[in-house]
Every structure is written in structure tokens, then in C-alpha cells.
Amino acid sequence: MHSxxxxxxxxxxxxxxxxxxxxxxxxxxxxxxxxxxxxxxxxPVILSFFLTFQKVSLGMAGMTFEFAGLNNWxxxxxxxxxxxxxxxxxxxxxxxxxxxxxVGLGIALVLNEDFRGRSLxxxxxxxxxxxxxxxxxxxxxxxxxxxxxxxxxxxIKLGLINSGILWLTDPHYSINTVAFAQIWTHFPLLxxxxxxxxxxxxxxxxxxxxxxxxxxxxxxRHVTIxxxxxxxxxxxxxxxxxxxxxxxxxxxxxxxxxxxxxWYFNVFVQSFKFLHFDYGATLAYALFVAILVxxxxxxxxxxxxxR
Amino acid sequence: xxxxxxxxGLKGRTGRALFYxxxxxxxxxxLAPVAWMFLSTIVYETDFVxxxxxxxxxxxxxxxxxxxxxxxxxxxxxEYGVWGGSWFLLDSVADTTIVAVATAALTLVLGSLAAYxxxxxxxxxxxxxxxxxxxxxxxxxxxxxIPTFIIMRxxxxxxxxxxxxxPLATFFxxxxxxxxxxxxxxxxxxxxxxALVDGCSRWGTLVRIVLPLVAPGLVASAxxxxxxxxGEFMFAIVLTGSQVTPVSVVVALAVGEVQARWxxxxxxxxxxxxxxxxxxxxxxxxxxxxxxAGAIKG
Numbered sequence: 001m002h003s004x005x006x007x008x009x010x011x012x013x014x015x016x017x018x019x020x021x022x023x024x025x026x027x028x029x030x031x032x033x034x035x036x037x038x039x040x041x042x043x044p045v046i047l048s049f050f051l052t053f054q055k056v057s058l059g060m061a062g063m064t065f066e067f068a069g070l071n072n073w074x075x076x077x078x079x080x081x082x083x084x085x086x087x088x089x090x091x092x093x094x095x096x097x098x099x100x101x102x103v104g105l106g107i108a109l110v111l112n113e114d115f116r117g118r119s120l121x122x123x124x125x126x127x128x129x130x131x132x133x134x135x136x137x138x139x140x141x142x143x144x145x146x147x148x149x150x151x152x153x154x155x156i157k158l159g160l161i162n163s164g165i166l167w168l169t170d171p172h173y174s175i176n177t178v179a180f181a182q183i184w185t186h187f188p189l190l191x192x193x194x195x196x197x198x199x200x201x202x203x204x205x206x207x208x209x210x211x212x213x214x215x216x217x218x219x220x221r222h223v224t225i226x227x228x229x230x231x232x233x234x235x236x237x238x239x240x241x242x243x244x245x246x247x248x249x250x251x252x253x254x255x256x257x258x259x260x261x262x263w264y265f266n267v268f269v270q271s272f273k274f275l276h277f278d279y280g281a282t283l284a285y286a287l288f289v290a291i292l293v294x295x296x297x298x299x300x301x302x303x304x305x306x307r
Numbered sequence: 308x309x310x311x312x313x314x315x316g317l318k319g320r321t322g323r324a325l326f327y328x329x330x331x332x333x334x335x336x337x338l339a340p341v342a343w344m345f346l347s348t349i350v351y352e353t354d355f356v357x358x359x360x361x362x363x364x365x366x367x368x369x370x371x372x373x374x375x376x377x378x379x380x381x382x383x384x385x386e387y388g389v390w391g392g393s394w395f396l397l398d399s400v401a402d403t404t405i406v407a408v409a410t411a412a413l414t415l416v417l418g419s420l421a422a423y424x425x426x427x428x429x430x431x432x433x434x435x436x437x438x439x440x441x442x443x444x445x446x447x448x449x450x451x452x453i454p455t456f457i458i459m460r461x462x463x464x465x466x467x468x469x470x471x472x473x474p475l476a477t478f479f480x481x482x483x484x485x486x487x488x489x490x491x492x493x494x495x496x497x498x499x500x501x502a503l504v505d506g507c508s509r510w511g512t513l514v515r516i517v518l519p520l521v522a523p524g525l526v527a528s529a530x531x532x533x534x535x536x537x538g539e540f541m542f543a544i545v546l547t548g549s550q551v552t553p554v555s556v557v558v559a560l561a562v563g564e565v566q567a568r569w570x571x572x573x574x575x576x577x578x579x580x581x582x583x584x585x586x587x588x589x590x591x592x593x594x595x596x597x598x599x600a601g602a603i604k605g
Contacts, residue, residue: 019429022428022429022430022509023428023430023431025424025428025509026424026428026430026433027424027430029420029421029423029424030420030421030424030425030436032416032417032420032421033417033418033420033421033480033481033484034421034436034439036417036473036476036477036480037440037443037477037480037481039477040451040455040473040474040477040478041443041446041451041477041478042443043454044450044451044453044454044455044458045446045450045451045454047454047457047458048450048451048453048454051453051454063457063460107333110326110329110330110333111333113326115326115327115330117330121330121333121334122591123588123591124334124337124338125337126587126588126591126594126595127337127338127341127584127587127588128337129587130534130580130583130584130586130587130588131341131538131580131583131584132537132538132540132554132555132558132579132580132583133538133540134538134540134555134558134559134576134579135538135558135576135577135579135580137559138344138558138572138573138576139340139341139343139344139573139576140340142343142344142347142569142573143340143343145359147360148356148359148360149359150343150359153359153360153361153362157362184336184340189598192595192598192599193598193599196595196599241445244447245447245448247448247449247540247541248540248541248555248559251540251544251559252559264447264449267447267449268449268541271449271452271453272456272544272545277453277456277457280449280453281450281453281454284447284449284450284453285450287447287450288445288446288447288450291445291447292442292445295445
């Protein structure tokens with residue numbers, strides 16, 4: 001006892017020294033990653049913020065910057081094309097997220113069954129996700145081609161339509177066509193998450209529900225869905241954010257023409273086509289703030305609970 | 308744990324038949340579009356247009372487009388149009404390989420090094436750093452890309468490998484770090500303690516004990532980063548040009564020709580999709596586990 005009491009300060013000093021050494025080791029490992037992130041992400045984002053208060057001009061001498069106060073922000077709020085673009089962005093996101101979830105959940109339910117060829121089907125599932133989006137876009141453009149596309153041909157042969165639909169140039173269809181292609185690239189990840197979630201549900205839960213006389217739908221509604229609640233909540237926000245940032249698919253399929261311009265693509269067009277870096281940065285910043293606010297509100301409304 | 312938890316539950320002979328019909332629809336939904344694009348590359352364009360618009364059987368099947376793209380030194384029947392029999396696709400595949408391998412390696416080193424202390428060591432501001440790495444992932448790429456373009460232009464790094472790889476690896480690193488934190492946390496801490504007690508240094512413990520344990524996570528991260536950088540397009544179209552030409556840019560810009568050369572364009576697209584698809588299929592087990600690990604913990 002006596003010697004123990006005497007060694008307490010020394011032990012504490014030793015612990016402090018170890019803690020300091022541990023912190024130094026942690027710092028050493030974190031530095032490369034955090035350093036690059038600060039230099040190549042945080043710094044540009046701060047620079048972006050300053051750009052929103054600048055007027056950037058491109059001349060023979062290169063870029064010149066001039067303080068412009070709130071001009072870019074005022075321009076954003078008075079820009080008449082942004083209203084329809086915002087609505088279209090929300091519409092596109094709703095389609096993409098909604099159907100990606102439905103298709104993903106449906107396919108996960110099918111692939112969760114035990115059947116011959118199940119593992120092969122699961123391998124196939126990853127394809128649409130692994131294929132570069134520009135390639136998927138090219139592929140769907142080929143299928144939706146208004147002149148000789150196979151989809152129009154099949155629909156005409158089946159007698160469903162009389163003449164080919166202009167899938168990518170008719171504003172009635174174009175945004176839906178792009179959304180269809182985008183859903184094809186988005187659903188596999190959701191299906192994989194649902195499948196992983198189903199694996200964690202103990203069979204006993206289903207057995208117990210069955211003994212209690214629960215119907216197939218009731219078992220789905222009260223056992224399956226609550227068990228993957230966290231996955232649904234998490235993937236809902238991740239897919240929504242991903243959908244706001246649709247870029248590749250629109251670039252390949254429509255370039256934003258035929259009423260397919262959405263907010264994020266407009267940021268690109270303003271910045272790198274019209275070279276309005278100041279206004280583009282403002283639009284990008286508005287989206288960033290919207291995503292942060294939306295995520296914070298979402299997580300407050302639907303907290304991800306520990307099971 | 309039981310292998311199957313029947314969530315659909317179609318029983319009996321008709322139920323089984325109906326179920327296989329559903330499976331067929333699912334598989335067709337996934338594979339048919341890819342198969343159709345592949346078909347467009349192994350027949351001549353005139354044949355393909357007739358097949359696609361009138362369901363006519365093509366006259367011949369050949370791999371001329373692939374031969375012309377992959378072996379440009381061989382004589383070919385394919386007319387190149389403006390590309391004039393160049394090596395551009397092979398060049399571009401080589402560029403993309405360099406970009407994807409370098410980005411994956413860099414991302415992996417940055418991400419896993421940062422993840423270890425976040426998972427294991429108690430140090431001040433740990434939660435601050437974790438939150439920071441999550442918030443950074445919510446920044447829209449374009450908000451970073453606009454100033455990055457200005458910076459890279461000023462530094463004369465547009466259209467160079469570092470000018471593209473560094474922003475890309477930095478963009479991907481937070482996600483890999485976040486994914487690796489989960490893998491580090493799932494390794495037993497006792498092994499590390501034992502190694503430390505036995506006099507192994509912190510570095511030695513990390514390299515010799517911990518990293519082998521999280522090898523599946525490292526594979527998953529590397530494959531994810533490779534796939535993401537192979538198909539990356541938005542940064543590529545802004546930060547690269549004629550010196551560094553990722554295949555995504557080649558595929559995207561191929562339309563700009565006088566006539567749409569669909570067979571030719573789709574052959575490029577098929578070549579561009581092969582490396583990521585082969586990797587994803589071969590290493591699917593790791594990839595899926597890595598991607599979904601965070602969700603299952605809840």
C-alpha cells in the first residue's frame with residue numbers, strides 16, 4: 001500500500017507522457033491526409049466563398065479580380081431561369097431517389113431468396129454501379145435513340161406507339177429519360193445495402209412472427225422494414241445528395257438541352273462554358289449550404305438510432 | 308445464422324415459376340442494355356442501324372472496331388474519320404491506368420493512415436476531425452473544382468498528371484478514411500496491446516499487426532478508389548486536356564464528329580468499362596463488404 005501511494009504522481013506523469021506520445025503519433029498519421037484536404041479542399045472552398053463576392057474577368061493578361069459586393073448573390077435571386085431549374089432539380093431528385101429505392105429494395109428482396117444462380121445474379125448486380133457513368137450514358141443514348149433506337153422499334157412493333165418518340169429531345173420526355181438512365185446506375189448500391197441489412201435479421205424474428213399469425217405483408221412491414229430502418233434513413237440522404245449532383249449523365253445524354261438543365265449542371269455551364277467563375281461559385285455555394293442545412297435538418301428529424 | 312430468410316416467399320410450382328420469371332426480368336434489366344451495346348460494336352454500323360430500326364439480322368459479325376482501336380498498327384477496313392488511325396485510345400487507356408493506380412495508391416495511404424488514430428487513439432479534437440471528414444464529403448465537387456481550376460492554371464498544372472491526381476485523391480481520401488475507421492475498430496485491440504507490451508513500436512504494431520488484419524478493408528478501399536478514378540469525368544473534363552486524356556473524356560467527346568459513329572463510339576465505351584467491371588467482379592466480396600460495413604453497424 002505504502003509504495004503504491006508514493007508512486008501515484010510518477011504513474012500519472014508517465015501516463016501523461018504516454019498520452020502526449022500517443023497524440024503525437026496520431027498527429028503524425030493524420031497530417032498527410034488532413035494537410036492535403038485542407039490545401040486542396042478547404043482552401044478552395046474558402047476561395048470559392050471569396051469568389052462569390054468578386055467579379056472575375058478574363059482578358060489577355062489572364063484573370064482579373066474585382067470586388068463586387070453582393071452582386072452575384074443578388075443576380076442569383078433575380079435570375080429568372082433558376083426557378084424552373086430548381087423545380088426540375090427537385091423533380092429529378094424525387095424520381096431518381098424514389099425509383100432507385102423501389103427498384104433497389106425489390107431486387108434485394110428477390111436476390112435474398114435461395115435459388116439456383118443466386119450468386120451469379122448477385123455478381124451481375126454490381127455491374128451497373130461499376131460501369132463508368134459516361135459509358136452507361138452512351139449506352140442508354142444508343143437505346144433511346146430517336147431515329148433507330150431499339151426501344152422505339154420494339155414499342156412500334158408491339159403496336160404501343162405509332163411513330164418514334166424523341167426521348168432525348170422532346171422536353172416532355174427528356175428529363176424522365178435521363179432519370180431512367182440515372183436510376184439504372186443508382187439502384188445497385190441500394191440493393192447491396194438492403195441485402196447486407198437483410199443478412200443481419202435473425203430468422204427467429206420471422207419464425208416468431210409466423211407463429212403469431214403474421215401475414216407475409218405484415219412480416220415484411222413489421223420485421224423486415226424496421227430492421228433496415230437505419231440503412232433506409234442513411235441511404236435516403238446519401239442518394240438525395242448524389243442525385244442533386246447529377247452531372248456525367250446529363251453531359252453525355254442531353255448537355256442540359258431540351259429542358260434537362262438542373263442546378264448542378266447549370267453551375268458547370270455558368271463556370272466552364274460561359275466562364276462566369278464568380279457566378280458559378282455562387283451557385284455552387286448555394287447548393288453546398290442547401291445540402292448542409294438539409295442534412296442537419298434531416299438528421300434532427302430522423303436520428304439514426306442504435307438498435 | 309440461417310442462409311436464407313425468405314422475404315418474398317413464393318411457394319409451390321407456379322410460385323417457383325413466377326419467381327424465376329421475376330429473376331429473369333431482373334437479370335435482363337441489368338444485362339440486356341450492356342449486351343445490346345456490345346452487339347452494336349461487333350457488327351458494321353449500317354448493319355446495326357438496320358437491326359436496331361427494323362430487327363434485321365446483321366450480315367456479318369466481326370471485331371474490326373476493336374482491332375482498329377486496340378491494334379492501330381494492323382491494316383483495317385474501318386474508316387477512322389477525323390481520328391486518322393491514331394493511337395489515341397491506347398494512349399488514353401495508358402493515361403487512365405496511371406491516374407487510377409496512382410490515385411488509388413495515394414488515397415489508400417492517406418485514408419488508412421488517417422483512419423487508424425481516429426479509430427484507436429484518444430487524442431484531443433478526435434471528434435472534431437471525424438466530423439470534419441464527414442462535412443468535407445458534402446462539398447459539391449464543383450465548389451472545389453472552380454477554384455482548383457484557377458489554382459492549377461496559375462501553377463501551370465492543367466493537363467498534367469499531378470494537376471489531376473492530387474485533387475482527385477484528396478477528394479476521395481475522406482471517404483476511404485471513413486470506411487477504414489470501421490475496419491480498424493473491428494480488429495481486436497488485445498493483439499495491439501500485446502505487441503506494444505512486447506516492445507513493438509507504434510509504427511511496428513501498425514504495419515506488422517494491424518494492417519494485415521484490415522487487409523480486406525484495404526482491398527475494398529483500393530478497388531473503390533480505382534473504380535471511382537477510372538470513371539471520373541467532371542474533374543477530368545476541366546483539369547485535363549490533350550496531354551493527359553482519361554478514357555471517360557474520350558468516350559464523352561466522341562460524338563463531336565461529323566457523323567455519329569455508334570459502333571466505333573460504343574467499342575470505345577466497352578473497352579473503357581472492362582477494367583473497372585473485371586476488378587469489381589473479381590473482388591466483389593471485399594468491395595461489397597467494405598461499402599456496406601458502415602451501414603450494418605447502424
